[in-house]
Amino acid sequence: MDTAVDFWSTLYVFVLATFIGLGVIRRVSRLLHTPLMSLTNAISAIAVVGAILVTGGDYPQHIRILGAIALFASTTNIVSGFLITDRMLKMFKTDDKRSGPPAKLGAGEGRH
């Protein structure tokens, strides 16, 4: 499997993906940098793929234990990463979508 061809094609993927990443991330709204970080975190927990192969493969038990711990860690990142990103993004609202829109020419009473 480890031919020279594989070696070069993986490096190509890395370089191209890095440039795509730089291009796309640079356009991300600065408002969303915290959710961005939790989202990329969840996405890079795709290392779960390697953990599944190690945990489920026909390997000695001690190897599979390492895999299972890695699988647990990655799953935690996937679950908490996507959930918290969504939770944060739900909070970003425009003026007209807020629960209590402030009356424009307020006049009178405070709202309580």
Added chain:
Amino acid sequence: MMYGVSQFGYLVASALFILALHWMNAPATARKGVYAGGAGTAIAILVTWADPSVIHHLWIVLAIVAGFVVGIPLSKVPLTAVPQRTALSHAFGGAAAGLVGTAEYYMRFAEGPEHLTPFRMIALVAEIILGYLTLTGSLMAAGKLQEVKWVPQRPVTYPFQNAINLTLFATAIALAAALTLHPTAPWAPLVFAAIIVLALSFGVLLIIPIGGADMPTVIAILNSYAGLSAVAMGFVLDNKLLITAGALDGSSGLILAIIMCKAMNRSFTNVLFGAFGQVKQAAGDTEERVYKSETPEGAAQALEQANLVVIIPGYGMAVAQAQHKVRELYDQLKKRGITVKFAIHPVAGRMPGHMNVLLAEADIPYTDLVEMDEINPDMPQVDVALVVGANDVVNPAARTDKTSPIYGMPIIDADKARSVFAIKRSKNPGFAGIDNALYFSDRTWMLFGDAKNVIGELVKQLAGGSGMH
């Protein structure tokens, strides 16, 4: 056949990940990005699990269930704790990469030398160094952010610190080179273990000299490392999805770290090896300086007569849990037809974008959150600048005082506003330990007290006044 299916699944997942990040460019589409990312991950998990080489399922199920059990509560932490959670998830990501790399090495070692080609060995060593370094480094960062007792808050420095770190790192590289050349020598597993130990200690040593004010940058850098460790795992497993996702994560961390560094006028090397926050109070001039205090009543009157109010929040606002009171103040002012904007410094808060999330949680429309660079040209037209728990990011010494440790750092020009009200709990210097000339300006009035109480008083004054006519 199965190979084709799984590769196709990985390809779709890669595309979904890129789309996910693309949709993050605006709050209106961002949630679509979460669904795309989740779908990509689900597809990748399913096609991997269906791989014929996966024959044991019980442990996979148990590990995934455990991941849910821990992951769901972790997603419900208060938003002030999001930086810690993020650091913790970098630690988990690093741990996963390190552990898979360790498993890969020992299982291929048993299978024979033909599996440990030089390319794979280099990737493996990179994976475990980055993985384990990210694990301990991020745990330290999480500990500093959570302010746990056994992690020192202030930077820890000692003689020859950088020399010691560099020696450790060079040793790890030398061992890695030896291992790459002789991956199946009898001593190789021991050397591999030694590299793990070195990487684990390196992560700790790298973070202890870094102070709290630099945590936003550090989190971003660790984010980058976590991504790169996933890339290295992709090289080891010859998995292009891992490489793509890791590269996206790595470049994201890199961009955020650069933004944070620019916002503090520091360089990477300076953050990592500079021990900021160490020699602070040195610039103490002895000349007598006086604060002007103001009462909430006076401040409320000034706010009522303003046309344009800019609120400048800092992390102190979140510490005092004052963001919901701030929103009430925002509503009171808006009701009077006063324009209210929030000026957000890139390093306000403890991670990139943290302040925006804290204010969004308090139900303040994101359209009124304005970046530093956009609001600064308008600052001279601002009638009242209200500083809530911010300190260094409004310190004019950054523009004027060449001896100040924050000289050159871009700031929000609060001092150019027609009047400034600064809420401050005490007369102590801020997070980075630097005195602030803004508080002594002719146009500045101090409101001493807990931010939540002071803003609450302001709201009460405004609400009471408006019922009068």
